Amino acid sequence: MPVSRGFASQTGMFPEKPSVLLVDDEPTVHLAVGSILRQAGYFVEGANDGVAGLRMFKERSWDLVMIDRAMPEMGGEELAEEIRKISPDVPLMLITGFLKSNTRRHLFDGILEKPFTKADLLPITRRLIDKVSRVELQR
Numbered sequence: 179m180p181v182s183r184g185f186a187s188q189t190g191m192f193p194e195k196p197s198v199l200l201v202d203d204e205p206t207v208h209l210a211v212g213s214i215l216r217q218a219g220y221f222v223e224g225a226n227d228g229v230a231g232l233r234m235f236k237e238r239s240w241d242l243v244m245i246d247r248a249m250p251e252m253g254g255e256e257l258a259e260e261i262r263k264i265s266p267d268v269p270l271m272l273i274t275g276f277l278k279s280n281t282r283r284h285l286f287d288g289i290l291e292k293p294f295t296k297a298d299l300l301p302i303t304r305r306l307i308d309k310v311s312r313v314e315l316q317r
Contacts, residue, residue: 195221196307197239201231201257202246202273207292211244211273214296215303228252232260240268241307247274247281258285269306 198220200211208224215222225231229251235243243261247254258270262285270285275292283289287309288302 195219196241197221197223198303199231199234199240199243200224201226201228201234201243201249201254203227203249204246207246207273211299214299218300218303220303228254228257231257235261236264242269242271242303244271244273245286247272248276255282255285258282269309271302271306 196219198215200208200215200222201224202208202211203226208226212222212224223234225234227249228245231243231245232252245254245257249257252260254272254274258272261268261270269287271288271290272281272283272286273290273292273294274281277289277291288306290298290302
């Protein structure tokens, strides 16, 4: 079942908060990023690998998906490919400490290299969510 953009905030599932799916196998990333985003007013849920992330993506609509590149089971680039098949317009952000020259950057709308700060994270998060919101309003 394809996930339609904007569904989360329209239905009240995530009480008017932009929703972020964080897919990373590092618990410290979940704690730090989740805390920063929640304090900034985002609804955040997380998955520890690409397989779980894809399952969660299919269950709900998300305003942004943050994806680590290197994870067990299914890596970030493979997850991004699968998400693009389902919902090509959802913004995807690669968060990685291992950016390589052969990384398929075209799959992502933004890239944030670890380690990063709150000052790095919040502007790109807002920009990616706002970009999609503006496109939807024009439709």
